[in-house]
Structure formats: C-alpha cells, structure tokens
Amino acid sequence: MRDLIRLAITLATVATVSALLLTGVYVLTDPVISEREEREYSEALEEYFPGFAEFVSEQINSRKYNIIYDSAGDIMGVMATIKQQGYDGYITYNLAIDADAHILGVSVVSHSETPGLGDVITTDAFKKQFYGKGFYDPLDIGVDVNVVSGATISTSSMIISIRNVLAEVGETYLGLETQEFDLSKIADGLYRGSTDGTYGIMTVEVEVASGHIKRIEVIDHHETVAYFVEAYPLIPEKIISEQKIEVDTKTGATLSSERIVNAVRIALLQGLVDTDRSD
Amino acid sequence: MKQGSVYLQDISRGIVKENPVFRLLLGMCPVLGVTAYLINGIGMGLAATVVLIASNVVIASLKDYIPTRVRIPCFIVVIATFVTIIEMMLKAYQPVLYEALGVFVPLIVVNCIILARAESFASKKPVLRSFFDGLGIGLGFTIALALLSLVREVFGQGTLFGPDPDKIIYVFGLNFEAMGLFAQPAGAFIALGLLLALTNVIFKKFKID
Numbered sequence: 428m429r430d431l432i433r434l435a436i437t438l439a440t441v442a443t444v445s446a447l448l449l450t451g452v453y454v455l456t457d458p459v460i461s462e463r464e465e466r467e468y469s470e471a472l473e474e475y476f477p478g479f480a481e482f483v484s485e486q487i488n489s490r491k492y493n494i495i496y497d498s499a500g501d502i503m504g505v506m507a508t509i510k511q512q513g514y515d516g517y518i519t520y521n522l523a524i525d526a527d528a529h530i531l532g533v534s535v536v537s538h539s540e541t542p543g544l545g546d547v548i549t550t551d552a553f554k555k556q557f558y559g560k561g562f563y564d565p566l567d568i569g570v571d572v573n574v575v576s577g578a579t580i581s582t583s584s585m586i587i588s589i590r591n592v593l594a595e596v597g598e599t600y601l602g603l604e605t606q607e608f609d610l611s612k613i614a615d616g617l618y619r620g621s622t623d624g625t626y627g628i629m630t631v632e633v634e635v636a637s638g639h640i641k642r643i644e645v646i647d648h649h650e651t652v653a654y655f656v657e658a659y660p661l662i663p664e665k666i667i668s669e670q671k672i673e674v675d676t677k678t679g680a681t682l683s684s685e686r687i688v689n690a691v692r693i694a695l696l697q698g699l700v701d702t703d704r705s706d
Numbered sequence: 707m708k709q710g711s712v713y714l715q716d717i718s719r720g721i722v723k724e725n726p727v728f729r730l731l732l733g734m735c736p737v738l739g740v741t742a743y744l745i746n747g748i749g750m751g752l753a754a755t756v757v758l759i760a761s762n763v764v765i766a767s768l769k770d771y772i773p774t775r776v777r778i779p780c781f782i783v784v785i786a787t788f789v790t791i792i793e794m795m796l797k798a799y800q801p802v803l804y805e806a807l808g809v810f811v812p813l814i815v816v817n818c819i820i821l822a823r824a825e826s827f828a829s830k831k832p833v834l835r836s837f838f839d840g841l842g843i844g845l846g847f848t849i850a851l852a853l854l855s856l857v858r859e860v861f862g863q864g865t866l867f868g869p870d871p872d873k874i875i876y877v878f879g880l881n882f883e884a885m886g887l888f889a890q891p892a893g894a895f896i897a898l899g900l901l902l903a904l905t906n907v908i909f910k911k912f913k914i915d
Contacts, residue, residue, distance in 0.1 A: 434776045441772075441780045445787035452791045456798035463801065537805065542742045543862060543889030 475523035475531045476503045487599070490592065494600055502526050505596045511588045513538060514545050514580040522589060528562035528597040533589065545581035553582065557589060562597040566590040567689055569623030580682075587685055594673075610670065611638040613698035619646075620694025622686055626650070631690040635698060640667050643691060654680035662687045713838040720842025726819045727850030727898075728905045733819040736810045737851060738894040743868050747855025748848060749803040750810060753792050755844025758820050760788045762828040762840035769829045781824045782815070789814045802870060819847060850901075857897050862888030 472479060472495065480498040484491065491508040504525040510517050516539040523531040533554045540546050547553050556572050566586060568574055574582040597603040613635050621630045627649030634642040643663035648655065657679035665674040672692050676684035726732045736754070741747045764784050765772075772780045793811045796804040804811065814820065823843055828836040859865060864882040868874040876882065887893040 430773075434773055437772055438776050438779060438783075441768075441783050445783050448787055449790055452794050456794040459798040460794075463798070539808070541890065543884070543886040 471521065471523075471534065472506060475506070475525075479503055482506070487595065490595070492596065492600065502600065504531065505600050507592050507596060508536070509588060509592055511584065513540050513548075513584050514578075515539050515541060518548065518581075518585065520585070522592055524593065524596050524601075526601060528593065528601050528603055530557045530560050530589070530593065533557050533585075540578070540581045545578045547575045547578050548581050548585050553585075560593075562593060562601075562603050565693075566593065567622065567693075583682060583685075587681075610635070610640065610695075613638070613695055616698065618694040618697050620690040620692070620697070622689040622693060629686050629690050631687060631694055633691055633694040635695070640670060640691075640695075643667060643687075645687065645690075650680075650683045650686070655683050656680075658683035658687055663691075666691060712835065716835055716838040717842035717845070720839060720844070721846040721849060724843070725846040725850060725905075726843055727847060727854075728902060730819075731902075732822060733817045733847065734898075735813065736817065737854065737898065738891055740807055740810050741851055741855035741858050741894060742862065742889055743806065744852065744855045744859050745867060745870070745873075746803070746806045747851035749800070750807055751844070751848025751851040753796065753807070753811060754814055754817060754820070754847055755841070757785065757788045757792060757814055758823060758844040758847075759837060759840035761785045761820055761824055762836040763833055764788075765824045765828040766831060766833040766836035777829060778821075778825075781821060781829075785820055785824070786815045806869075819843060854894070854897055854901060857901065858888045858894060861885045861897075862890075862893060 472482065472493075476495045476497075478497065479495045480500075482493040482495045484493050486492070489510060493506040493508070495503045495506060497503050504523065507522040507524065508519070509522060510519045512518075518538040518540065519536040520538075521532075521534045521536060523533075525531050535549045535554075538546070538548065540548060553575060557566075560566055560571065564571055566572055566589065568583055568586055572586050574586065615636050616634075618633045618635065619630060620633065621628050623629075629648040629650065630646050632642075632644045632646050633640060643666060645659055645663075650658075658676075661678060662674065662676065662684045666672060666688070672688055672695070674688065676688060678684050720726075722729075724730055727734075727737055733754075736750055740750045761781070761784050765781055768780070768784075789812060792814070793804075796807070796811060823839060827839050831839070859868065860877055862884055864876060864878050864884040866875040866877055885893075888897055
C-alpha cells in the first residue's frame with residue numbers, strides 16, 4: 428500500500444513539474460509565434476494589395492476569404508486561404524485575386540506531396556501559369572494551364588481547386604456572372620466538346636432543346652474504366668436533372684467527373700458562340 | 707583511468723562504435739523521413755541531440771528518487787516535456803525548419819535512441835557521464851543524418867543548403883537533371899544501405915570493433 432502511494436506521488440510530481448515547465452515555455456513562445464504569423468500574412472497582403480486599409484474575413488464551408496478594402500472603402504480584391512485534398516494529405520495555399528477577378532498570385536502555405544514529384548506545385552514555373560488568368564478564362568487542363576507529368580494528381584488538384592475558388596470569389600464578392608451557363612441563350616442542337624484527359628482526349632455529345640439539356644453522352648474516352656464507371660452516367664444525370672454544369676463532382680472518380688463537366692462546358696460554349704453569330 | 711578520458715570515451719563511443727544509425731540501426735523513422743535536405747537532416751539531428759542531453763541529465767539526476775516500477779512512464783514524461791519545449795522553440799524561432807521537419811519533431815518522443823539511452827545508460831550512471839553520453843550519441847546521430855542527407859540532396863535535388871532560395875547552391879548548375887529517386891523515401895533506403903556498406907568496409911579495414 429505505502430509502495431503504491433509512493434509510485435503515484437512520484438508520477439504525479441514528475442507530471443506536474445513537466446506541466447509547469449511547458450506552461451512557462453508556452454507563455455514565452457506563443458506571442459512570438461502568433462506575431463510572426465500575423466506579420467507574414469500582412470506582408471503577403473501588402474505585396475499583392477499595396478496600400479490596403481483593412482480586410483474582412485468570411486468563411487464559405489472550409490474556404491476562408493479575406494476581402495480587402497482600400498481607404499475609400501472599395502474592394503481591392505480577395506485573398507483566399509484554401510485547404511484541399513492533394514495526392515498525399517492536404518495542400519493549403521493562398522490565392523490573391525484582384526477586383527477584376529484576375530489571379531495576382533498563388534503561394535503554397537503547406538503541403539505533404541511527394542518530394543521531387545508532387546512538390547512541383549510550389550515551383551514558380553507551375554504557379555506562374557495562373558498569374559493574370561481571370562474569371563472568364565477556362566483554366567482548363569491542356570487549354571490554358573498544364574498538369575505536370577509525374578505529378579498529375581497534385582497539379583490537377585491545384586488547377587481544379589483554383590478554378591472553383593476563382594468562380595466562387597467572382598460570383599460572391601466581385602459581382603461577376605458566368606453567362607456561359609445561361610442555357611436559354613444556347614440554340615437547340617447537338618454539340619460536341621473535347622477535353623484532354625490523363626490518357627487521351629474525352630469527347631462528349633450534348634443535345635440541347637428549348638433551352639434544356641436533354642441528353643449527354645460520352646462518345647470517346649480513355650479513362651481508367653474502374654474509375655470511369657463511378658462518374659458515368661452519374662454526372663450526366665446530375666447535370667440533366669439540375670440543368671446546370673456546376674454539379675458536385677466529389678465522386679469516387681473526381682478527375683473523370685471534372686473532365687466530363689469540362690467537356691460539356693466546352694460543348695455548350697459552341698452553342699453560345701453560334702447564337703451570337705446568328706444574331 | 708583518468709577522469710577526462712572516461713568522458714572522451716563516452717563521446718567517441720556514441721559517434722563511432724555505437725553510432726545509433728550506422729552501428730545500432732536505431733531511430734530509422736526520422737532518418738529516412740527528414741533527410742531530403744541537408745539543413746533538415748542537421749536540424750533534426752541537433753533537435754534530437756538537445757532532447758537526448760537534457761533527458762539524460764534529468765534522468766541521471768532523478769534516478770535515485772524514481773522507483774523502478776514507474777521508471778518508464780517517468781522517462782517518457784521527461785522526454786516528452788523536452789520534445790514539446792523544442793517544438794515550441796522551433797515554431798517560434800526557426801519556423802522554416804519547423805515546417806520542414808513536420809511530424810518528426812513530436813515523434814522524437816518515441817525515438818528509441820533516446821529511451822534506450824535513458825534506460826541503459828542514464829538510469830545507471832552519474833550525471834556528468836550521462837551528459838557526455840547524450841552528447842556523443844546525439845552527435846553520432848547528427849553526423850549520420852548529415853551524411854545521408856548530403857548524399858540525398860546532392861544526388862536527388864542537385865543542390866546544397868536548400869530548399870531556402872536565399873541559401874540554395876546548385877552544385878551541378880541549374881540545368882542538372884537530378885536523380886529523383888534519391889529524393890524519394892525508397893531512395894533514402896538505398897542511400898542508407900550504401901552508406902551502411904561503406905561504414906562496414908571502413909570499420910573492417912581499421913578493425914574498430
């Protein structure tokens with residue numbers, strides 16, 4: 428019995444002393460850490476939005492948006508902090524967007540992608556392809572931005588995420604609208620659209636009748652079949668039932684799903700161009 | 707035997723004869739995990755060295771007061787305390803290194819080298835000798851990590867002192883096509899195997915064991 432008490436007292440003493448020590452170090456280092464993080468963030472803001480007066484933070488789902496105002500109270504742009512799934516764990520990055528919804532800069536805050544392969548997302552060569560791109564640019568793989576071979580998942584995950592964030596910021600804070608999905612402006616007819624996939628080009632055929640998407644068919648693809656069945660025909664069905672392209676692509680085959688959506692978008696854009704010509 | 711030479715032996719034993727990486731093959735997890743860059747390797751080695759010395763000294767001075775039956779939990783609490791202190795210090799004053807070492811800093815707690823020294827050395831020997839033992843083993847660990855990360859960074863990235871863009875040196879010029887394999891965890895195993903073979907040859911030649 429006495430032995431047990433001695434054991435307990437020893438353990439308790441060791442634990443208490445250690446807790447006190449840790450509290451002391453925490454009190455010392457915590458202000459240093461938070462001050463440095465704040466300073467780094469405002470330095471980053473100053474770099475993209477020189478002379479900004481203040482910012483307001485907003486949160487949409489897990490995406491954090493800081494809306495930057497100048498001293499006159501006008502929006503200078505938006506700084507987005509995004510955490511999203513990469514190839515191996517989460518990628519956190521900051522995206523600076525100006526008031527006209529153009530990308531000013533991308534900086535990867537933290538990631539755990541494969542060294543030597545997936546970490547190309549931190550290189551200037553990869554990030555610079557986004558700079559200056561805007562709300563109305565397709566930001567489409569193989570069209571105006573490129574994935575890096577050997578790091579397809581890491582890089583396409585960044586591209587898809589940046590495209591979605593830019594669309595969300597443009598619509599929510601900068602008052603822009605995606606006209607290309609106004610289905611009533613698309614003439615009836617059959618449209619084909621193609622997009623670059625991992626292993627080849629995917630082509631879809633979209634039938635539009637009286638401002639409605641009636642039918643979507645993938646007529647050619649080179650996707651991995653095991654994944655592709657997760658996206659097809661699920662995604663076309665979603666698009667038809669919701670009558671819009673911005674459907675949830677989080678399936679067992681997110682990349683194939685994104686590709687179908689892209690191809691449908693490209694197909695529908697032709698319809699839009701055609702009506703403009705006939706006007 | 708003179709006092710001084712005992713301490714010298716304690717240090718050199720940790721670096722050469724009982725080098726934790728090359729001779730004992732202990733603590734392989736951080737060895738493979740953080741050695742993609744030389745700076746990270748040295749940083750990890752020094753962080754472990756500090757913890758090792760501190761825990762050795764504290765455990766050696768407390769050994770008469772800690773009952774045998776609860777010694778392991780006490781050792782772990784002592785080690786964990788120092789690791790957490792190191793972690794907070796790194797985060798405050800060396801943020802780049804802290805980010806690079808990531809999860810391997812908290813994992814120093816369960817680094818078997820540190821617990822092994824606490825159990826087999828510090829809990830039996832005087833404080834000063836435990837200090838030098840911690841220093842020796844820690845330096846041995848740091849040197850091994852530095853060698854491995856030197857090989858991996860030079861061949862795997864073609865650089866030195868990266869990834870910090872202010873200090874980075876491109877050893878073979880900017881157009882060098884690096885051997886990506888050495889930057890991968892699998893490459894770490896291969897590089898470690900080659901270094902082990904090399905040390906074995908050297909040890910045999912000079913009949914060190």
